[in-house]
Amino acid sequence: xxxxxxxxxxxxxxxxxxxxxxxxxxxxxxxxxxxxxxxxxxxxxxxxxxxxxxxxxxxxxxxxxxxxxxxxxxxxxxxxxxxxxxxxxxxxxxxxxxxx
Amino acid sequence: xxxxxxxxxxxxxxxxxxxxxxxxxxxxxxxxxxxxxxxxxxxxxxxxxxxxxxxxxxxxxxxxxxxxxxxxxxxxxxxxxxxxxxxxxxxxxxxxxxxxxxxxxxxxxxxxxxxxxxxxxxxxxxxxxxxxxxxxxxxxxxxxxxxxxxxxxxxxxxxxxxxxxxxxxxxxxxxxxxxxxxxxxxxxxxxxxxxxxxxxxxxxxxxxxxxxxxxxxxxxxxxxxxxxxxxxxxxxxxxxxxxxxxxxxxxxxxxxxxxxxx
Numbered sequence: 588x589x590x591x592x593x594x595x596x597x598x599x600x601x602x603x604x605x606x607x608x609x610x611x612x613x614x615x616x617x618x619x620x621x622x623x624x625x626x627x628x629x630x631x632x633x634x635x636x637x638x639x640x641x642x643x644x645x646x647x648x649x650x651x652x653x654x655x656x657x658x659x660x661x662x663x664x665x666x667x668x669x670x671x672x673x674x675x676x677x678x679x680x681x682x683x684x685x686x687x
Numbered sequence: 688x689x690x691x692x693x694x695x696x697x698x699x700x701x702x703x704x705x706x707x708x709x710x711x712x713x714x715x716x717x718x719x720x721x722x723x724x725x726x727x728x729x730x731x732x733x734x735x736x737x738x739x740x741x742x743x744x745x746x747x748x749x750x751x752x753x754x755x756x757x758x759x760x761x762x763x764x765x766x767x768x769x770x771x772x773x774x775x776x777x778x779x780x781x782x783x784x785x786x787x788x789x790x791x792x793x794x795x796x797x798x799x800x801x802x803x804x805x806x807x808x809x810x811x812x813x814x815x816x817x818x819x820x821x822x823x824x825x826x827x828x829x830x831x832x833x834x835x836x837x838x839x840x841x842x843x844x845x846x847x848x849x850x851x852x853x854x855x856x857x858x859x860x861x862x863x864x865x866x867x868x869x870x871x872x873x874x875x876x877x878x879x880x881x882x883x884x885x886x887x888x889x890x891x892x893x894x895x896x897x898x899x900x901x902x903x904x905x906x907x908x909x910x911x912x913x914x915x916x917x918x919x920x921x922x923x924x925x926x927x928x929x930x931x932x933x934x935x936x937x938x939x940x941x942x943x944x945x946x947x948x949x
Contacts, residue, residue, distance in 0.1 A: 593732075614734050617844065624840050627833060628738035 596622035597647065599640035600630050608640050619643070688884035690816045694759055697817070701883050704876035705817065706760055707778070708886065711922060712808065713753035714779035715870070717769055718930070719801050720746035721937060722787055722794070731791055738837060742798070745830045749805075752823055770941035774931050775924040782866040784921065784930035792845065792855035793863065799838030800867040803899050806831045807892055816884035839903060846907025853908065860909050867900075868893065868917035 593615040599608035611630045616622035622641040631639065650657075665671035691697060697705060723743025730736035754765035762768065782801060787794040809831060812824035845852045871893035881888045904911060920926065 615732065616734065621840055621844070624837055625734040625738060628741045629734060632737075632741050 593617050595644040596626070596641040597644050598622075598626040598630055599642070600634075600636055601638040601640075602635050604637055608638070613644060614641070616641075688816050690818055691883075692818050694756070694817075694819055697760075701879055701885075702760060704879040704883075705820070705885065706757060706762060707874055707876040708880060709753050709757045709760070709820075710778040711780075711874075712805075713750045713757065713768075714777050715783050715801065716746045716753065716805070717750035718777075718779045718783040718933065719798065720744070720750060721933060722783060723798065725787060726794060729789065739794075739798075742834050742837065745834065749827050749830070752827065756820065756823065766941070767945075770938045771945060774926060774934060777924060777926060777930065777934070778922055779926075779930070780866065780870040780872070780921040781918050781927055781930075782863060782870055782921075784927050784933070785863075785866060786929040786932070790855075790859070792852070792859040795838070795841055795845070796856065796859035797863050797867075798834070799842055799903070800863060800900065801870070802831060802834040802838055804867070804870050804892070804896050806835055807895050807899070808886065811886050811892070815886050820885070842903050842909075843907040846904075846909045856907065857909055860904065861912055864911055864915045865918045867896075868915065869919050869921060871896065872917065872919040872922045874922050 594617075595613050596616055596619065597613050598611050600611045601608045614622050614625040614629055616625050619641055623639060626639050626641055627636075630636070694702075694705075720743045723739055723746060726736065727740040727743070728736065730739050750769075751765055754762075754768050757768065758764050763771065782797060785793075785797070787797070806828065809824040809828040813821050813828060815821050815824075842856075846856045847853065871889040873889045877888050880886050881891075886892075901911070
């Protein structure tokens with residue numbers, strides 16, 4: 588295969604209306620319209636698809652893996668999560684009463 | 688016009704006209720599919736390799752559906768029909784029979800010329816009076832939509848790309864246009880199919896094809912030579928040597944033992 592040196596387009600695939608578009612891979616193509624044509628056969632010939640997005644890979648700004656530590660939590664943030672709280676007794680009682 | 692709900696509603700003369708039509712549709716589709724499959728692993732770029740191979744599978748699928756309908760009309764089963772028929776029993780147009788010679792521009796233009804024709808045929812069959820065929824045509828035309836989109840993207844891009852790509856595309860158009868017109872070779876079945884409302888006459892389809900293709904060719908800055916006269920013969924079993932070579936290759940394994948169970 589010849590290396591075409593065409594730009595890379597990232598491909599996003601939607602399985603059903605209302606579902607999010609999910610990144611599934613990339614294609615080489617001379618332009619965005621052609622990227623859509625290519626993406627259809629590369630990524631939709633075996634799975635359900637209702638909509639495709641392509642975006643030039645150069646349009647994406649990404650973090651550096653070496654900065655990965657910024658995603659770590661240094662202190663307890665359990666107060667942000669529902670499991671970080673005990674269910675108040677009153678609600679429990681009320682539930683139990685309605686189920687009687 | 689009266690509709691025919693099942694294949695059993697066809698009277699004898701119309702039945703043989705429909706059989707003739709289905710052989711033309713099926714043979715064109717299986718041979719263009721085979722020609723497309725010759726690019727698997729060889730197309731100029733990986734993405735196109737996959738797209739072209741996938742479309743070849745679509746075309747073979749269309750052929751299978753037409754052969755299946757032929758079988759329901761009393762013709763041999765699809766495998767026997769494809770692997771067991773002799774050269775002069777085939778009804779495909781020379782456009783699909785010609786070897787692609789690993790010429791990408793020729794393959795692309797050929798596929799586009801064929802796709803416009805098949806798409807027009809499917810559209811008219813879908814509105815036709817033979818209901819099982821109309822339903823099948825509607826089902827198959829969804830795949831054709833992508834094939835046409837593929838051609839619509841490539842034709843202008845290569846026609847207007849570089850002087851080399853333009854030259855290669857113009858050469859392909861010059862070589863293939865007469866064979867493309869040959870897809871509309873009229874047969875004895877034409878007028879009967881038209882009168883019964885199954886599908887329009889071939890010359891009617893040809894006019895629509897010319898109008899449709901002209902638009903894209905001019906967008907692609909490609910020209911049709913005025914001396915372009917149709918190459919006929921395919922519909923009556925007269926084929927270029929390239930088809931003999933293709934059939935020999937395609938039927939080789941089957942003919943080692945036609946009774947083998949797969």
